[in-house]
Each structure stands twice: as structure tokens, then as C-alpha cells.
Amino acid sequence: MSAMNYKGYSARIEYDDADEIFFGRIAGITDGVSFHADTVKDLKAAFHEAVDDYIRTCAAIGKPPQKSYSGQLMLRVSPEVHAAAARAAELSGKSLNAWGEEALKQAAA
Known part of the structure; x- marks a missing residue:
């Protein structure tokens, strides 16, 4: 692809x-x-x-074309994944949002 x-x-x-x-x-x-x-x-x-x-x-x-995303992303994950991500973010000195954005960028690249 x-x-x-x-x-x-x-x-x-x-x-x-x-x-x-x-x-x-x-x-x-x-x-x-x-x-x-x-x-x-x-x-x-x-x-x-x-x-x-x-x-x-x-x-x-008269319809606006769909183009970009808002930048807000709601994910539903298990409590264990949420806790592990929050821990990893804290240990890296980043907010969960910043850590998650970095992880998503790497995964999408």
C-alpha cells in the first residue's frame, strides 16, 4: 500500500x-x-x-469539505494499558498527551 x-x-x-x-x-x-x-x-x-x-x-x-482532524483523539483502552502509558509518560518527564502524541507519531511513520 x-x-x-x-x-x-x-x-x-x-x-x-x-x-x-x-x-x-x-x-x-x-x-x-x-x-x-x-x-x-x-x-x-x-x-x-x-x-x-x-x-x-x-x-x-454549500457544504464545507471535510479536510482535517481537530487534534482531539478519544481512545478507549484497558485500565492496565492506561496505567502503563501514564507511568511511561511520567517516567519520561512528559504529560500523557505529549507522550501519547510522540508514540502515535512513531507508530504512524
Whole structure:
């Protein structure tokens, strides 16, 4: 799996060997926006077109396009994991939020 980025939007890219096409879907939005092409160059153009069309369509219907996350994340974990994370944060001299952000950045990289 790979990803593309354009105008603050990201897309997950996959390859369908049976149809011999690349396809993608814009990630992080609830609206279903997908695209496909036969070559990587054409896929990039199709992704840009899909993002631009999504933004234009939202404007035409008076709906703000979904774009970014608020930065607030609610996780439900077991009490044991919560306690271990809080302990690790304290031992590293960081708040649980700062420690968790660092851990998520490393895991997402």
C-alpha cells in the first residue's frame, strides 16, 4: 500500500492485478471519493481531479469539505494499558498527551 497527498488530502493507493489498474480513495473523509487509472502518472492526475472535483462539489451544494482532524483523539483502552502509558509518560518527564502524541507519531511513520 502507498499513499498520495494533494491540497491537504491523502489517498490510499492499491493495485488490482486482475484489472491491471491502480485505484485509490481519499482517506479521512466520510464522503466516498475514489479514482483509478492505468499508470502512476494518470493516477496522480486522477487523484488531483478527484480532490478538485470534491472541493467544487462541496462549494456548489454549500457544504464545507471535510479536510482535517481537530487534534482531539478519544481512545478507549484497558485500565492496565492506561496505567502503563501514564507511568511511561511520567517516567519520561512528559504529560500523557505529549507522550501519547510522540508514540502515535512513531507508530504512524
